[in-house]
Amino acid sequence: MNGLLVLIPVALGLGLIGLAAFFWSLRGGQFDDLDGAALRIFVEDEEEDAR
Amino acid sequence: MTQAASLLVERDFAVPDIRCAGCIAKLEQGLVRDRRIAAARVNFTEKRVHISCTPDAETPELIGAFSLLGFEAHPIGDGPAEVDGGASDSRALLRAVAVAGFAMMNIMLLSVSVWSGASGATRDLFHWLSAAIALPTVAYAGRSFFRSAWRAVRHGRTNMDVPISIGVLIATALSLYETATHGPHAYFDGVVMLLFFLLCGRWLDSVMRDRARGGVTALLRNMGTGAMVAGADETSRWVDATALQPGMVMLVAAGERLSADGVVAGGASRIDLSLLTGESAPQEVSLGDPVHAGTLNVEAPIRVRVTAAGADTAIADIARLMGEAAQGKSRYVRIADRAARYYAPAVHTLALLAFAGWMIVGAGWHHSLLIAVAVLIITCPCALGLAVPAAQIVAAGALMRVGVLVKDGAALERLAEVDRAMIDKTGTLTLGRPVATNLDGADATVRALLLALARASRHPLSEALTRDLTAAGVTPLAVEAIRETPGFGVEAQWEGRMVTLGRPAQPTAHSTLATQLAINGAPAMTVRFADALRPDAADTIAALEQAGVAPGILSGDRAAAVAPVARVLGLTAQTGMSPQDKLAAIARQAAAGHKVLMIGDGLNDGPALAAGHASIAPGSASDAGKNAADCIFLGDRLMPVAQAIRVARRTQAIVRQNFALAIGYNIVAVPLAFMGHVTPLVAAIAMSGSSLIVVGNALRLKGAAR
Numbered sequence: 001m002n003g004l005l006v007l008i009p010v011a012l013g014l015g016l017i018g019l020a021a022f023f024w025s026l027r028g029g030q031f032d033d034l035d036g037a038a039l040r041i042f043v044e045d046e047e048e049d050a051r
Numbered sequence: 052m053t054q055a056a057s058l059l060v061e062r063d064f065a066v067p068d069i070r071c072a073g074c075i076a077k078l079e080q081g082l083v084r085d086r087r088i089a090a091a092r093v094n095f096t097e098k099r100v101h102i103s104c105t106p107d108a109e110t111p112e113l114i115g116a117f118s119l120l121g122f123e124a125h126p127i128g129d130g131p132a133e134v135d136g137g138a139s140d141s142r143a144l145l146r147a148v149a150v151a152g153f154a155m156m157n158i159m160l161l162s163v164s165v166w167s168g169a170s171g172a173t174r175d176l177f178h179w180l181s182a183a184i185a186l187p188t189v190a191y192a193g194r195s196f197f198r199s200a201w202r203a204v205r206h207g208r209t210n211m212d213v214p215i216s217i218g219v220l221i222a223t224a225l226s227l228y229e230t231a232t233h234g235p236h237a238y239f240d241g242v243v244m245l246l247f248f249l250l251c252g253r254w255l256d257s258v259m260r261d262r263a264r265g266g267v268t269a270l271l272r273n274m275g276t277g278a279m280v281a282g283a284d285e286t287s288r289w290v291d292a293t294a295l296q297p298g299m300v301m302l303v304a305a306g307e308r309l310s311a312d313g314v315v316a317g318g319a320s321r322i323d324l325s326l327l328t329g330e331s332a333p334q335e336v337s338l339g340d341p342v343h344a345g346t347l348n349v350e351a352p353i354r355v356r357v358t359a360a361g362a363d364t365a366i367a368d369i370a371r372l373m374g375e376a377a378q379g380k381s382r383y384v385r386i387a388d389r390a391a392r393y394y395a396p397a398v399h400t401l402a403l404l405a406f407a408g409w410m411i412v413g414a415g416w417h418h419s420l421l422i423a424v425a426v427l428i429i430t431c432p433c434a435l436g437l438a439v440p441a442a443q444i445v446a447a448g449a450l451m452r453v454g455v456l457v458k459d460g461a462a463l464e465r466l467a468e469v470d471r472a473m474i475d476k477t478g479t480l481t482l483g484r485p486v487a488t489n490l491d492g493a494d495a496t497v498r499a500l501l502l503a504l505a506r507a508s509r510h511p512l513s514e515a516l517t518r519d520l521t522a523a524g525v526t527p528l529a530v531e532a533i534r535e536t537p538g539f540g541v542e543a544q545w546e547g548r549m550v551t552l553g554r555p556a557q558p559t560a561h562s563t564l565a566t567q568l569a570i571n572g573a574p575a576m577t578v579r580f581a582d583a584l585r586p587d588a589a590d591t592i593a594a595l596e597q598a599g600v601a602p603g604i605l606s607g608d609r610a611a612a613v614a615p616v617a618r619v620l621g622l623t624a625q626t627g628m629s630p631q632d633k634l635a636a637i638a639r640q641a642a643a644g645h646k647v648l649m650i651g652d653g654l655n656d657g658p659a660l661a662a663g664h665a666s667i668a669p670g671s672a673s674d675a676g677k678n679a680a681d682c683i684f685l686g687d688r689l690m691p692v693a694q695a696i697r698v699a700r701r702t703q704a705i706v707r708q709n710f711a712l713a714i715g716y717n718i719v720a721v722p723l724a725f726m727g728h729v730t731p732l733v734a735a736i737a738m739s740g741s742s743l744i745v746v747g748n749a750l751r752l753k754g755a756a757r
Contacts, residue, residue: 004173008180012157019153026145036095042072043079 317354438709462681475651485580
């Protein structure tokens with residue numbers, strides 16, 4: 001029973017962290033351009049992007 | 052850039068040609084080299100580019116920066132407000148899905164312990180914890196269902212959301228009562244799982260609409276985003292279409308669309324009316340002739356005095372017709388709602404029967420209510436809510452890969468029902484743009500010279516030449532001192548000789564477009580242009596007939612221009628039709644009990660597109676046409692039309708299978724619930740099982756368009 005008092009808050013807390021992280025990334029626009037994100041890995045940064 | 056960020060303006064441009072990672076790199080790294088552009092960010096999914104630029108950057112200059120990199124860009128005017136409005140809708144749904152998913156996992160975690168034998172104080176604790184998670188979740192994630200159900204009930208109707216809302220609310224209330232009275236069964240997990248699956252369906256539906264809308268906005272040419280207006284002192288400035296006033300004088304370059312109605316105040320040219328009237332041959336205009344917004348100036352720069360702008364233009368009539376025609380379509384009831392009409396009363400009767408039956412047997416109101424709730428939960432249209440959107444989004448994805456954008460699920464449902472096709476000629480059966488007809492006879496040097504000169508110009512005929520010659524694999528010759536004279540043509544030095552590409556020396560026969568290549572003033576070749584049939588038009592017509600859709604031509608063009616096309620394709624044609632005539636033709640067919648598929652591109656097709664049971668427009672269509680149509684196909688091939696019909700029918704078949712699966716599942720599960728054998732554990736297994744089966748069945752559509 002004592003174990004539960006620790007484990008349940010831990011389980012819920014981890015879930016909440018995941019939910020918060022998802023909301024954060026949603027607000028940050030990470031889900032706005034899913035197809036583009038897959039392609040950007042092929043984009044080479046210019047050697048010297050001065051701007 | 053040293054500019055302070057506060058001085059920069061944000062602009063959005065639609066760039067339909069972004070196709071690969073290379074394009075992203077080219078645009079983002081190339082655009083910032085322009086001194087007016089501080090930052091550029093490509094959104095590949097929506098095919099648009101967001102740039103931050105200095106306030107003095109005019110729209111044409113920015114478009115110029117795009118075309119320097121080889122991309123065609125169209126400004127998206129006051130887009131952000133209205134586009135984001137739709138996107139935020141699906142974002143709110145996604146948030147609700149996330150919340151419901153989180154709650155479902157955690158409640159399930161607690162429920163599993165209860166199922167595996169927790170009892171006494173532990174079970175009560177777990178039930179209270181579940182309640183603490185479930186209540187806010189139901190309140191937050193269930194809002195959209197409650198709201199829609201309330202709207203329906205208030206108007207004395209019923210939809211899918213009514214049984215859902217009633218089921219969710221009663222089950223939550225009863226579980227709360229059970230928890231408070233130390234009962235063994237709480238259905239919090241079932242309630243939240245139900246919400247989660249239903250929200251997934253809802254979200255898929257909304258994503259599908261967003262994606263198509265993104266594609267459509269990217270395609271909108273934004274007819275008349277503005278024009279160069281000549282000032283009193285012969286200076287010119289860019290004026291947005293909304294700010295154009297009667298009396299202003301627009302400078303319209305060759306290849307530019309008019310932004311407002313007006314009369315020609317200087318110069319002479321030919322105007323391509325095909326989007327407005329369906330007529331394929333460009334019309335000659337000179338001083339004093341009226342010209343209309345949305346038409347294309349093909350030959351030489353002209354000055355146009357604006358007589359009417361914005362809502363006063365001649366196209367306003369067509370827009371009004373379109374609004375009226377579209378009303379009929381909004382009365383269409385989607386298949387899921389049609390099913391709900393029968394389903395909802397059946398579910399409620401069953402639950403009531405269960406309650407009454409157990410009361411009569413003498414089980415006591417508490418036990419009877421528990422069984423009634425079990426019936427409600429088990430019959431809640433969980434799989435039904437997923438059955439339609441899951442199938443439709445997979446089908447829309449498959450169609451998108453072959454170049455068809457489907458605007459929403461209802462479009463797919465209507466498309467599956469058509470048995471007549473009315474096809475416009477100019478721009479739909481034909482390409483709607485000039486194609487060089489006599490290039491095959493030319494020798495290699497001439498072709499290479501033609502390409503070298505043509506690619507230096509933005510004139511419509513030059514662009515047509517560039518496209519055709521590049522496609523034929525011609526490499527241009529090196530020429531020097533290349534120069535374009537508006538209204539005349541392009542000239543350059545080639546091996547010490549003067550070569551020109553421009554208007555033919557002798558006028559050609561009426562209404563034929565032609566351009567002439569001359570070397571040192573001596574004509575070397577006259578290239579003629581005509582509007583060609585789409586390459587697979589005949590195959591598509593055959594495919595349509597095979598699918599049981601009887602095609603016919605509905606054209607605004609003269610009979611003489613339509614006849615050759617009709618003869619080649621073996622179709623009957625109605626010609627010289629005004630937008631009203633086209634509407635009437637569709638109404639006649641509809642009255643005879645046929646479901647008409649309208650395929651057209653022009654402004655004149657707009658009302659017909661809105662009135663057809665379903666409608667498809669090519670990507671090159673007028674903005675009005677693209678807005679009115681249910682689907683849009685990209686590229687030169689017409690075959691996507693037949694493919695779209697085939698996929699729509701397969702989707703409908705899958706949807707029906709899914710319904711059958713859901714009903715079959717109910718036939719098994721409802722008696723169990725009636726007998727009182729459905730514990731929360733059984734409900735959880737049954738619900739997730741049936742949902743997975745339905746989604747799995749929908750995934751079979753993935754390759755349907757191939």
